Amino acid sequence: MFRLLRRMRRDERGQAMVIGAVAMLVLAVSVMASVSIGHGVYEKIKLQDAADAQAYSIAVKEARAYNFLAYTNRAMVVHYSAMLTVMSYVSHAVYLDQTLRSAASVLKYIPVIGAVFAAVEAALKFWKSAVEVVSRVLIPILTGLNIALWLAQEAMLYSTLLDLVTSDGNTVIQGTDPKAQVGVAMTHGTGGGNPGLSVLRAVTSTNYSNLKNFLHPLDDGPHSSGSVDLSDPTGTGTRSKLLRDNKLSDPDMAKYRLLMGNLANAVRRRWTAEGEGPVLIGRRWNLGLCLALFQVRIAKTADSQIKSFHEDFENNRKDQLYAADDIQIRVRPACFIGRWRTVFQLRFRAAADAQGGFHQEFGRRKTDDHHDWTGITPFVTSDPSFIRPWQYHFGYPCNVTVLSKDMGAVSGANNAPFQMKNLSENAFMKNVSGRIDAEGEIVGDGFLDMTWKYVGGYRMANGDFDDDADHFRQTTGGMMAIAVGRAVYHRPGEWKEEPNFFNPLWTARLAPVKTHWEDSAMRLMIREWDLSAGWFRNAFNY
Template sequence: MFSLLRRLRRDERGQALVIGTVAMLVLAVTVMASVSIGHGVYEKIKLQDAADAQAYSLAVKEARAYNFLAYTNRAMIVHYSAMLTFMSYVSHALYLDMTIGKIAKYAKYIPVVSAIFTAVEQVIKAWKKAVEWVARLLIPILSALNVGLWLAQEAMMLGTMKDLLLNSSEGVIRGTDPKARPGSVMSAGPGLGAIMGKYNVNFSNLKNFLHVIDDGPASKDKTFDLTDPTGLGKRSKLLSKDDNKLSKPDMAKYRLLMGNLVNGARREWTAVGKEIPLIGRKWSLNLCVLLVELRVAKVADSQVKSFDEGFEDNRRDQLFASDDIKIQWRSPCPYLFGGREDGWNNILSINFRVAADNQGGFHQTYGRRKTDDHHNWWGLTPFLTSDTSFVDPWHNHFSYPCNLTILSKNMIPKSAGDEVQPFHLEGMRQKGFMAGSSSGKHDDKKEKVTGGFLDITWRLAGGVQDKKAQKFREETGGMMAMAVGRAIYHRPGDWKEEPNFFNPLWTARLAPAKTHWEESALGDLIDGWHTAESEFADALNY
C-alpha cells in the first residue's frame, strides 16, 4: 500500500494535461477577445466611414449651393450688362439721329448728293427705331429672368436647408452603415427635437450653413427666426417701391454692390465708347485758326446708377447712357507752347442721354428737357451674397460653413432577442472576475481591476459606472463616430480666402474635427475633451 502511494506521488504522468487545459483556456479567451475586438473595430470603421461620407456629402451640397449662387449672380450681371449695352445703343442712335440725321435731312436737297443723304437719313431713323424696339422688348425680359434666377437661388437655399436640417435615416448614412443613427447632440434648437424627433433634426448644421449669407443668422446666435431663416423677407423688399430705399442699409448694400459689379463688367464701347470719327461714341476734332484752337469733343458714358428715395419721385435705379458733345476753344494754339492741355473754354454743350427706370425712363436732348418715356425698368432685383467674418478670420475660417456629423450605433443588447456581439464574455462581468468581491461593484479604495475589465459586451463602454459614462452609453449605445465637413472657397494655390458668391470655385473637404462652434457640444459628450484641449494648447505654446 505504502509503496503504491510512493509511486503515485513520484509519478509525473498527466502534468501536460493540466498545463494544456490552462493553456487552452488562455488561448480560447485570447481568440474570443481578438475576434470580438476585431468585430468591434470593424463596426467602428463602418460607423466612421458613414460619418465621413455624411459630412462630406453635406459639404458637397453646401458647395454646390454656393456655386449655384455664384453662377446665377454672374448671370444676373451679364443680363444687367446687356441691358446697359442696349441703352448705350439707344443713346448713340439718338445722337446719330439728332446730328448726322439732321444734316442729312437738309443735305438731301442738294442735287448731286441727294440720293446719298436720303439713304443716310433713312438708315439712321431705321436704326434708331430698331434699337429702341429691342431695348423695350429685352429689358423687361431680362429683368424677369433675373427675378427668376433670384427665386431659383432661394429655392436652392431652402432645398439645401432641408437636407441639412433633417437627418435622414436613409441615403448616405444607411447606405454605408445600416446600423448607424444620427446622434442626439446636434438636435438642440427651438423645439425642433420635440416636434420632429430627437434624432431627426440637425439645428446646428443648419445655422452654420446660413450664417455665411447676408441677412442670415450670425454664427454666435443661439437661435434664429425660423419663419425667415435665410433673410428672404428682407431681400424681397428690393422689389417694393415703398421699402426699397437707399437710406436703408439692408437695401443699399445690395443695390450698390450689384451696381458696382455691373459697372465693373462693362465693355469699353459701353463704358466710354471707342474712338471712331463722327459716328463713334468717342472722338475729337481739333482745328487751329491763326492763334485760336477749336475742339469738338465727343464723350460717352453708360452705367447703373442708384438714387435715394428723394430723387425725382424715387426713380431708384437707372440704366443710364449718354453721348455728349462739347465745343471748346483756347488760345494760343498748342504747337506754339509745346502741346499743353489746359486753358480750354466751353462754347457749347449738347447732351444726348437716355435712361431706363421705374418711372418709364426718358430721352434727353440738348438741354435738361426729358421726353419719350418708354423705357421702363424695375431696378436691381434681389440676389444672395456672403457676409465675411473679419473677426479673428483664421479661427472663424473666414465664415466658411462647417457641418458636424455625430453618429452612434447600439452595441449593448437590452434583451435576449437583441443581436449580440460574437463570443461575449458575459460571465466575466457577472462573476466579478479578478475582483475583490463577487458583488461586481467597483470600489477605488479596495481594488483597481473590476469584474468588467475583460467584459467585451459593451456594457461598460465609456468607462466605469459614473454618470457621464452612463449618459454616454444611453446616448450612443456604446459606439460613436464624428466627422466634420466644410465648404471652402478655393482658389488654386491658396484656398484661405474670404467667401465669394460671385466666383464658382466652392469645393468640399473633410476638416479637422475641432471647430470653434461645437466645443461645448463635444465637451458634453466626450469626457476629458476640455482637459485634452488645454493640454494640447499648452504643448503648442511650449
Template sequence: MFGMVRRMRRDERGQALVLGAVCMLVVAVAVMSSVSIGHGVYEKMKLQDAADAQAYTLAVKEARAYNFLAYTNRAMIVHYNAMLTVMSYVSHAVYLDRTIGAAAKFLKVLPGIGPVFAAVSAMIKAWVKTVEKIVPTLVNVLTQLNIALWIAQEGMLSATLYDLYSDAKRDKSIHVTDPRAEVEFSMARNASFRDVPLPALYADLGTINHSNAKNFTHVLDDGPRSSSPTMGPDPTGMQTRGRLLNRNRNRLSDADMAKYRLLMGSMANAVRRDWTATGEGPVLIGREWSLRLCLVVGELRVQKTADSQIKSFSEQFEGNRNDQLFAADDIKMEVRPGCGLGFLDWSTVFELHFRVAADARNGFHQEYGNQKVSAHHPWQGITPFVTSDTSFVDPWHNHFGYPCNMVVLSKDMGAERGDGGDGSQKEVFQLDNLSRNHFLRKQGTGRFNSGTAESKGTTNLEAGIQESVLDMTWKYVGGKQDVFAQDFRQYSGGMMAMSVGRAIYHRPGEWKEEPNFFNPVWTARLAPVQTHWDEENLGWLIPSYRDAKWLFNGVTY
C-alpha cells in the first residue's frame, strides 16, 4: 500500500490537464474580450459611416440647391439679354422708318427706280408693325418666365431646408448604412417634428437640425444672420425679394431693392451681344457706322451710334419708371473748317434720336431732344432672384460663407438610456446570454461590498457592479460617476458618431473667386469637426474641444 502511495506521488500524468484548464480559461476570456472589442469597433465603424453618409448627403443637397440657383439666375440673364435684343430691333426699325423709309416716300415717284423705293418703303413699314406687335408680347412672356424661375428657386430652398432636418425614419441614407443608427437627441428634441408643417420646424431652437438649416440660409443675401438665434418668419428672404414685384415698394433708395436691381441689371448688360450693345453694320442700314466727307469749305462727319441696356431709376425720376429696357439708334452730324485739320474741334449741327423704352409707365418712343412721344409698352422691371452674401469677416470661424451641417448619430449598446417602455431596464447588447443566465454572478469574495477605504465609501452593489460577472457590457461606457458620462449614456445609449459636411464653391484654378449664385461650381465635401461653427453642441459632445478652446484662449485646432 505504501508503495502505491509512493508511485502516485511520483506519477506526473494529468498535470497538463490542470495547466490546460487554466490556459483555456485565460484563452476563453481573451477570445470573449477580442470578440467584444472587435464587435464594438465594427459597430462604431458602421455608425461613423452612417454619420459620414448623412453629412455628405446633406452637403450634396446644399450644393445642388446652390447650383440650381446659379443655373436659374443665368437663365434669367439670358432672358434679359433677349429682351434687350428685341428692343434693339424696335429702335432700329424706327430709325429705318424715319430715315430710309421717309426718303423712299419721296423717291418712289422717280421714273424707272420709283417702284424699288416703293417696295423698300413698304418693307420697312411692315417690319415696324411686326416688331411693334411681337416685342411687347415677347417681353411679357420672358418676364413671366423669370418670375416662374424665381418661384422655382424659392421652392428649391424650402425643399432643401426640410431635407436638412435629419431623422432616421425619414432619411434612407442613415438606415441603409446602419439599420440600428438613431438620430442623437441634440439634433431633434421634438420627436414628432417630421409630422408637422415646415414652419413649425423653425421653432425647434437649439437643436443641430435647426442650426444646419440656419447655416444653409444665412448664405443667402436676405437670409438670417449667423448670430441670429432664429431664422425668423421668412428664413429664405422671399418676402423681401418679392417686393420687387410691387411698384410702390420697389424703391431704389431702399438698399434691399437697389442691390437686386443694380446687380441683375449690371449682369445682363455685361453679357450683351455686340449687335445689341453697339451693333456694327453697313452704312445707312446698320446700327453703328461713320461717314466722313471732305467738302470745299470744310469737313463733314456723320456718326450713327447704337446702345441697348437695362437702366434703373429712383422713385423721384419721372413718376417712378423703376427699371427700363432701353434701346437707341442715334445720328449726329458734325462739321469743322478745312479737311484733315485734326487740331480743330468738331461742331454739332444736327442730331436725330431714335429711342424706345419699356418701363413701369408704358415706355415711350423718343425722336427729338427730350420729347417722349408714342407710348410703347409696360415692363414691370427686374424680377426677384436669389443671390448670396458670403462673409469674409472672421473667415476661420465663418468658413468663408460656406454652409456646414453637423450630423450626430447614436446607437443603443446597452448603456443606461432608460427603459424599454415597460419600466424594465433595457437588455445589454454584448454577451447578453451570460448576464441572463447569471453565469458566475455574485460569486466574488465580497471584499469590496462595504464602505471601506478601497471603495471610498461606495459599495459595488450601490454602484450596480457585481463581482465575478464575466460579462463585458456598455453599462459604464465613458466612466462610472462622471456627469458627462452619465449624460452621454442617457442620450446616446453607449455609442455616438458625428460628422460635418460642407458645400464649397470651387472653380479649378480660381481659388480666390468669391462664392456666388451665378456660377454652378458648388461641390460637397466632408469637413473637420474641430472647425465647425456649432461650438455649443460641439463643446458638449467633445469636452476636449471645450478644454482646448479655454487652454489656447479661443484658438482651437
C-alpha cells in the first residue's frame, strides 16, 4: 500500500495533459482574440477605404466640373477673339473700299491698263460685301454659342451638386464596402436617406458643408463665412443679368464684362490687335517723304478691341466690338527738324453693339450699318480666397465623408460578431473589484468581451459617460471612418498662378483630416469629433 502511494507520488505521467489543457485554453482565447481583433481591423480598413473612395470620388467630380468651366470659358474667349477678327476685316474692307476702290473707279478709264483697275474695283466691292454678310451672320451665331456654353456651365454646376450628395445606396461606397453606412452627420436634418439638394436646408449636415465648399470658389457663390441661398445656390440669377441689363456701374456685372473683355483683347492676333501688312493694302504701314521745304509722313494705323461702356454712354451701347483703320498725314517745316503737325486724317471704322453698331468712313461721321451684338454673355468665374489661406486653402474645395458600420455596439443588436459571452462569464476572468454596468454585469479590467458592446466608452453604475457613449453607439453602430478629399489647382513644374476657371489644371487628391477641419468646424458638423467630450477622452483609457 505504502509502496503504491510512493510510486504514485513519484510518477510524473499525466502532467503534459494538465499543461496541455491549460495551454489549449490560453491558445483558444488568444486565437479568438486575434480573430476578433483581426476582424475588427479588417472591417475598419474596409470602412476607411470606402470613406477614402467616396471623398476622392467627390474631389474628382469637383475637379472635372471646374475643368469643364475652364474649357468652356476658353471656348468663349476664342469666340470673342473671332468676333474681333471679323470686325477687323469689316473695318479693313471699308478702308480698301474708300481708298483703293475709289482710286480704281477713276483709273479704270485709262487706256490699256484700265481693265486692271476695273478688275480691282470689282474685287474690292465684292470683298466688302462678303465680309459684311459674314459678320452679320457669324457674330450672332458665336454669341448664341457662348450663351449655350454658359447654360452648359450652369447645368454642370447643378448636376455636380447632386453628385456630391453622399447618401445611402451610394455606388462608390457600396462597391467598396457593402456594410458601410452613411453617417448621421452627413445627412442630419434632411429627413431621408437620399436627400438630394434638400441638404441645403440642413445647415448642420456634412453634406451641406461639402456643397458649400464646392460653391464658395464661384465668384457669385456663397462666402465661406456665409450661408447658401436656397433660391439660387450657384449665383445663376446674378450672372443672368448680363443678358437683360446694362449697368457697368454695378460691380456684379462690371467684373464679368471687364474680365472677359480684357481676356479676349489679350489673345488677339497681331493683325487684329494693331495691324500689319504691305503698303497701301495692309492694316499698318508708314510712308515718309523729305522735300526741300518740308517733310511729309503718311501713317496707316489699326486697332481692334472689345470695349465696355457705362449705361449712360451714347444711348447705352453696352459692350462693343470695335475695329479701326485710320490714315493720318503729318508735316513739319524741315527734314528731321521741328515738330510734326497733323494736316489731314481719315477714319475708317466699324463697330458692333447693342445699338446696331456703326461705320465711320469720313471724318467723324458715323452711319448706322446694323451690326447688332448683345454684348458679353454670362459665364462662371472664380473668386479664390487669399485671406487666411491656410484656413481656406486658396479657394480649393474640400469635402468630408463620414461613414459608419453596425458592429453590434447598439444595445440589443442581434448581429454582434464574435461574441465570447460564455468565456467572459467564467469566474476566473472576472474582477470582483470592477465596475458594474447598467445591466448588473461586472466590467473589470480582466473582463473579456470581444463584442462591440462597450465601444465608445464604458457605462458605470452611476451613469457617467452614459449619454455620450450611447450617442456614439447609436450614430455609428460601433465604427466610424472619416476622409477628406480636395480639388486642387496645380500647373506642373515651377509655374505658380492663382486658382481660376480659365486653365483646366484642376486635379483631385485626398487630404489629411486635421490639417483642414479645425475642431470648431468638426464639432459643428460631427458631434462624435468633439475632443472635449468625456467619452472620447476616456475611450482610449478603457
